[in-house]
Amino acid sequence: MKRILIIAGEASSDMHAANLIKEISALDKDISFFGLGGGNMQKAGVNLHNNIVRLAFIGPGGLFKHYLKLRKIYNNLCVYIEKNRPDCAILIDYAEFNLRIAKKLKALNVPIIYYISPQVWAWGLWRIKTIRRLVDKMLVFFRFEETLYKNHSVDVDFIGHPLLDTVKVDSDKEDIIVKFGINKDSKIVGILPGSREGEIKNILPIMLESAKLLVSKKPALKIDLLLPLAATADKNFVEYQVEKSGLHVKIIQNDTYDAIAVCDCAMVASGTATLETALLEVPMAIIYKANFLTYILTKNLIKLPYIGLVNIVAGRRLIPEFLQYEAMPDK
Structure with missing residues (x-):
């Protein structure tokens, strides 16, 4: 053999x-x-x-x-x-x-x-x-x-x-909404903070603060927050961060594509998830923040004007990118 x-x-x-x-x-x-x-x-x-x-x-x-x-x-x-x-x-x-x-x-x-x-x-x-x-x-x-x-x-x-x-969903949006227990009249905002421990620690708090601003500035708009979580991610840590934010966020693990597809828009950490979100035709903003040491050591090595795979493949900025010091909730 x-x-x-x-x-x-x-x-x-x-x-x-x-x-x-x-x-x-x-x-x-x-x-x-x-x-x-x-x-x-x-x-x-x-x-x-x-x-x-x-x-x-x-x-x-x-x-x-x-x-x-x-x-x-x-x-x-x-x-x-x-x-x-x-x-x-x-x-x-x-x-x-x-x-x-x-x-x-x-x-x-x-x-x-x-x-x-x-x-x-x-x-x-x-x-x-x-x-x-x-x-x-x-x-x-x-x-x-x-x-x-x-x-x-x-x-x-x-x-x-x-x-x-592989990126596909077999259910209608209405059926997915029922499955996840989401209000059918809500606008659904996706939060995708990546799959690596370091990514989630750096990016999830920014996404949660951004979501908090969105909810506070649009009180008349019913907004549901959905977090499709990678199977390898530490769910306990994510739940702790969500609880600390004071937001109600529905965390979905092991049903990623349905969770993305049901969103009206999403905040997405740079990586494979940006391609998955694009293939599911969900509008997004790309967010990324590395730890300080990684940023200092690599900032002069990166030669491209974008880091989002969708933008790189397109050869132009189709998706807004908020990177490092631009990755601020009020942006």
Whole structure:
């Protein structure tokens, strides 16, 4: 039986990895998977050595926080693959970890497929040389990524974005309103603060204060607040923040697309959720605030005029972005 190592370090990557595993398994039953990821991958049949989605981070600040844990996980995996060489490796985003493990895999002559490119086009063009040296095949979701890699002589294929197949709702808005117990006459405002611990701590308070201002300034308007929560997020922490705000917010976990689709508008943390919200045709504002260390270390590395994927793909500002010091409730 062929054995594939697969690594995904974030909630959205874990979801994409699980779907990929299901498709591969349907084509060839004589393949087994092991690696690092999250609950979706485990449910899809991966022999999960560690759940690293729980350690998901953004930028150097997050890396420093979890460095010792990730270092131990990395060392243990290296020892394992030396003794149990995989037939192939599929690495998904998560550049800080995956490009390091790619060096080890290359030394062991393991073919490497990179599924979901790191966002080198935004802040890490210097990494393309490393990718060209280590990765046998890059599979990308966006045409502009294909062009970028081809221009740097990387073996790349454009495969389209899987969200086009997975982002859908099967119920009418009226049925979803009944399911969630929302007043049918309300205007529904979505709050999507991200899936990583650091993101939620930095962004959720801003979103809640913004919602409080909206409710206070529009007393004649019936507003219901809905918070679709990632399965990997700490619900207890989110509930604490909501309670502290004094707002009534309905938290929906594990029913994300219905929860987004029913909204009249939404505040969305930059990331995959912006694409999901756009595909569900919900108007939004993009909000993002990193911790101070990450902001200082990365602000000069980011070369694009936008950070929202919808704006990047469109090549123009379709969605308003409120970033770092512009991410203020009164904005």
